[in-house]
Amino acid sequence: MADESYDVVVTGTSQGGRFPPIDPAKAGRKVALVGRGHLGGVRVNSGCTPAKALVASARAAHQARRRGVRRTDRPGVGRPRAVRERKRAMVAGGRESYASRLPQAGLDLVEGEARFTGPKTVEIALPDGGRGRSARR
Structure with missing residues (x-):
């Protein structure tokens, strides 16, 4: 990423971080959303979504056993590998859904770790080891 200027830079791509930059983007401002790691934050990747x-x-497997069903071929019920794959697919779907909405909202996604280096300057450590800077206009 070369030096670029943005009107608004939001750090963090959690569920909550997705909404604050939308209004400035709709108002015609140039907005960057900077995030490290997977999109969606804890909620999508290791919190609510996978836990639920x-x-x-587990609940479906429990109910099936209570009704006398010892084995089922239904995906994600009582078979650990299938359960894990179902969970992974749900997490991946959440990330994809998040990513697909960013361009529609007029946001630029910058993958990296942001660090404020001045009152109106953010330096971003990119995953490939490079550095980018974003200065507020």
Whole structure:
């Protein structure tokens, strides 16, 4: 990333970080969303989404066993590998959904770790080891 100027730079790509930059982008401002790691933050990647997927699978397996079903071929019910794959697919779907909405909202996604180096300057450590700077206009 070369030196670029943005009107608004938001750090963090959690669920909450997705919404604050939308209004300035809709108002015609140039907006960057800077995030390291996977999109969606804890909620999508290791919190609510995967936890609820695992709980739902465990509940379905429990209910099936209570009704006398010892084995089922239904994906994600009672088979650990299938449960994990179902959870991974749900997390991947959440990330893809998040990413697909960014361009529609007029946001530029910059993958890296942001660090403020001045009152209106952010330096971004890029995954490939490079550095980019963003200065507010």
